[in-house]
Amino acid sequence: MVDKIGVQNYTNMKSLSALTFGSKDAEKRSKCENHDRLMAEDIKKHPISTRLKIQSDKLRKAFTKYPVKGFKGSKNANFYEFLTMGSVPYLTGSAMLIAVFNGARAFISDEAKKQAAAKLGNKMGLGVLFYGIAKVLSKKLIEIPVKWKHGIDVNLPYIKKIDELPEEDNKNNLVSYEYHKAYESVDFPRWDLFYNNKFYGEDRNSYFSKIADKMNINDGDLEHADQKVKPKIKEKVIQTKVFSTLISYLWAAVGVGVAMQKPWEKLSFNLKEIGSKFVKSCKEFVNNPNPAARTAGRVLLGAAVGMTLLGNFLTLFDFNKDKGSKTQAASSLIDESKEKVVC
C-alpha cells in the first residue's frame, strides 16, 4: 500500500503542475517545497483569472465532491471541505430569501397590490445581492492598502496537496488538492512556502527581506530578516483580518440600505440605467426626504466609513514599533549563537 501511495503521489505531482495556470516548470518551485505550492507567480501574471479559477473550483467542489464525501462520512473529509461547503448555504440561502419575498407575486390579482409587492420584492432581492457584493468588495478597502503599504497579501493562495487514506470504495485515487491561503491561519501561517521561494529572489529570506523593506524595519541583516519580520507580518495579518471582517458587515448593511431606496422599485437590465439608478439610490440613502431615514442612513454610512478609516489607520501605521511586538516569539528567545532550523 505504501508503494502504491508513493506511485500515486508521483503521478499526481504531474497533475499538480497542470494546475499552475501557466507555470509549466516544476523547477521553478522552491527547494523547500513540500509538495504544496505558493501561487504568487500565478497571481502576479493572471490576478483575476487565477482567483476566478480558484473560486470556481472551490464552488464546484462545494456542490459536488465535498458533499458526496461528507455524506459518505469519509475518513478523509476535513475542515477545509466543511468550510468550503459554507458557500452552499450562502448561495442557496440568498436564492431562497429572494424567492420568499417574490414567490407569491404571481398569485396577486390586485394590480396595485401586485405592484407594491413587486416594488418590495425587487428591493429585497436586490438587497440580498448588494449585501453579498458589498461584503466581498469592502474587504478590499483594507486588504489592498495593506498589500500596497506592507507588501502583505493576506489572500495569497497556495495549492495544498493532500495524501488521503485508502477507503473502502476508493483505494486508488488517493490524492486531492485544496486551495488555501498562506495566511489563513494566524496561529500557523505557512512560512515554509516563502523560504527559498525563487519568485521573491535568490536568497532564502528574500520574501521577508522585501517585507522588511516595505515596513522600513530592514537593517540589512538578510540572514535574520525572517525572525524580525514574521511577528510584524502576523500582527498586520490579524489586524487586516479583524478590520476587513468588521467593515464587511457594515458595508453589507449599507449595501442593503442602498437597495431599499425608491429608484430600485422598478428594475432595469440596461447597464446605463442600472448605473444611474445606483447613483440616485446612493444619493437618496444619505439625503432621504424622511429626516429620520436620512439621519439613520448617514449614521450607518458614517460607521462603515469610520471603521474603514480606523482600520486603515491602525493597519498601515505601526504603533507597536517602540514597544516591540506582543505577538512574536520574541527574538530574545532565539539563541543567536546557534544554528537556526527553519522549514
Place this chain on the structure above:
Amino acid sequence: MSNVLNSILTNNSTENKHNSYVYKHTFTFDSEGRVKPKEDKAKLLPSRIFGSPVEYAKDLKKDVVNIGRAMKGQANDHELGRINDVAMKIGSLALACYLFVKNPLKLNKTMEFVGLGTFFGSMALWPKLAIQAPIKARTGVDIHQKYIDSQGRKKMMFQDPQYDLTDLYSREDLDRIGKKLKVNENLPDRDRFIKQRAKKLATQGNTLWMMSAGLAAPVMSALTCNVLEKPITNVLEQHALNSTKKAMEALKAEGIDSKVWEAIQKYVSENGQTVLNEDSLKEIMKKLPDVNSSDFSGNIRKYISSLADNIKNTLNKNVINEALKGKFDQATLEKVLGEMSDDVISQSSVEDIARKLANASGLSHGKKNKLIGELTKLIKDTQSKQTVTVGQIGEQMQKLGNSLVNFSSGKKVIEKFIHARVGEESGTYIANQWGRVTNTLFKSLHLSNSELKALQKDGNYEIITKKLAELPADKYDKLMNKLLKLIEDYETKTGADEMMNAVSTKAKEVCGAAGRKLTENGFDDLAKKVTSEAKAGTIENEITQRASSRILGAKSSFYRLIQWMDILKKEQSGELKSQVAEALKAAGKDSSDDAVKAMIEKCKSVLSGATPSDYAEKLKSANFRLDNDEYKIITDILFKNGEQEAASGLAAHKKEIMDRLVNWKNNMTPDLSRAVSGSSDAASNATQRSALSGKPITDWIKESAKDIYTSRKWLKIFGGAMIVIAGITLVTGLILGHKSKMEKQAEKEIKTNG
C-alpha cells in the same frame, strides 16, 4: 528545545507575555526541574441542545474584549472565528436599526427586529432541531458536542474530522453510544468502532447541515415571522390604544401658552434682510408649528401675503423721495414732506400726498389735476417695486408661532388618538379588527383555494351564500356570535361614544385655547378658522367630523355584513319570501313566486353591491334600475321595520344578534333613509352617505379573497417547501451512521468463530 522552553517559562518580560502565556499553559516542570507537558485539561461540556443565556453573555463579553485585542494585532484563529460571528450580528443589528427607522409603519418597524431575530434564530435552531436532536435521540451521538480545551476555549468536538477528540468520551459515554448504535458487544476493539461511527455521524451530519441550512433557514424565519405577526399586531395595537389614551388624558390645552416657538425666531434673526418671496415664504411656513391642515396652512399663507402687501402699501418718505427724484421740484417736495410727520405720511393715501404736492406746486387747476394723476402713478409704481424683508414681518411671525405652538402639539395628540383607533392606515385598530372579521368568516366557511380564486376574480358572493346555507344552525350561530363579539369589541375598544366625547372635548379645549391666543395676538381671521360658534369649516369641526365619520363608516360596514348574512338566512327559512310577497301585494304589484323571487334577488343585490353613488341615485343606476315602487319596497325591507324583525323568527332564534342589529338599524335607518332619499342636506352629502351605507359586500369579498388567496398560496408554497426540506433532512438523518464494511466483517468473524 528544553533551553528555549525554559527561557520562555522563566521570562516575564512584557514583550514575551503573549507567547509565554501559550507555552506556560502547555508546559510545566517535573520534580527534577525538567520541562514536561502539562496535564491535559480538555473536557467535554454538558451536551445540551440549547445553551445557557449566562454562558452566552459571558462568551459575548469575551468576544468584545477579543475584538479590542485583535485591533492591536493580538488574536488567534479561534478568536478571529468568533469575531466574525459577532461582526455579523453587529452588522445585522445596524441594518435592522436602519430599516426600523426607514419604515413608516409600526408593525413593519417591529418586524425588522423580529425578522432579524428569527433569521439568526432559524440559523441556530435548524441544525439543532432537524439534525442534531434527531441524530442524538437515535444514536446518542451529539454531533455538535462542545468541549473546552486546556486553554479554556470552547470549541466543537467534531469541527475538523482530522482532529480526533473522541478520546474525551468517558467510559459511560462510549457504552451509551455503543448501545444505541448497536455495536456488537463482543467486538474485540469495540471502542474504536464506536468512535469511528461517532466521527462518521458527525461528518455526515455536518454535511447535511451545510446542504440544508440555506434552504431551510430563510423559509423557517419567514414562517416564524408569519406566525408571530398576529400576537405582535395585538401587542402593538394595545400599546397604541393605551398610550394614546394616556396622552389624551394628560393633554392640557392651557398651561404651556408661555412657550416660545424658537424655530421662527432663529430663522428671522438669521434671515432678517432676506426678501420675502415664494422661497422665503415656504421656509417661514416650514418654521412655523405644523398644524397639519392644508386649509389652515393656506390661510396662514394668505395672511402673510396680506401682511406683506400692507407693509408695501404703507407710505413713507423714502418711497416718495425715490419715486419723485428728478421728476418733481426737490425744494417743494422737501417742504411738503417736512411739514408732515412720519405717522401722518403712513396714514395718508397716495392720492392725498399727490394732492398736497400738486397744491404746493402752484399750478393751475387743470394742470394740477393732471399732475396729481402723474404723481400718484409714479409713487404707486415705486411702491409696487418695493420689497418686503423677512425682518419686517418677523415680530408678527414670532407671535403667530407662539400662538400656534400649543395648538400644534395638542392637535397631534388628538390626531394620534383618533388614528390609533380608526385611522385608515394598516395596523390601526379598525384595520386589524376588519381583518379579524374577515378571517373569522372565511375560516368558518372553509373555502377551498379554487373557491377563493373564483371569489377574488369577481367577488361572486354566490359561493359564500352557498357555504353559509350549508352551515349547520349551531355553526352558523357560533359564527354570528364571533362576528358580533368582534363588532362589540370594536365599539368597546374604540369606545365609539366615549371616543367621540374625548375627541370633541379635547378638540374644543385645544382649538378654543388656540383661538383665544390668536385673537389676543391680533390674528382674528385665523382664530375663526380654528374655532367659532358656527363651527363649520373650522379645524375643530374637521377633527370631530373625521373621527365620527370613520367610526360610523366602520360600524355601518360591520352591520351591513351582519344584515346581509341575516337576509340570506331569512331567505333560506322562507321568512323573507313571505315578507316580500306581502310588500308586493300591499303595493298592488305582481306577487307571484317568480316576482317574489326576482324581488328577493334585488334586495340581496342592493345589500351586497350598492355603492354610495348608487344610493345617491336612489338605486336607479344601471346596476339596479328600480322603479319607485320597487325602491320603496326594498328600502322598507332593508332599512325599516326593525322592531317587526325583532319579533320575527330569527330574532327569537338568536335574540342578542337581532337586538344589536335592530338597534343599529333603528338608530341609523332614519339617517340612511334621508341620505338615500336626499331629504336632508346634511345627510345626503357623499361622505355621510358613504359612512352610512358601509362597504358593499361584493367589494369586501373580492378584496378579502385576494389577500387571503395570496397569503394562503404563499403559505402553501413555502410551508410545503419547509415540510419537504424538513422531511428530507429528518429522513436523511435517520439513515446516517451506517456500519463500515470493516465493522460488518468483524461482526461476521465473531459469528463465524462463535
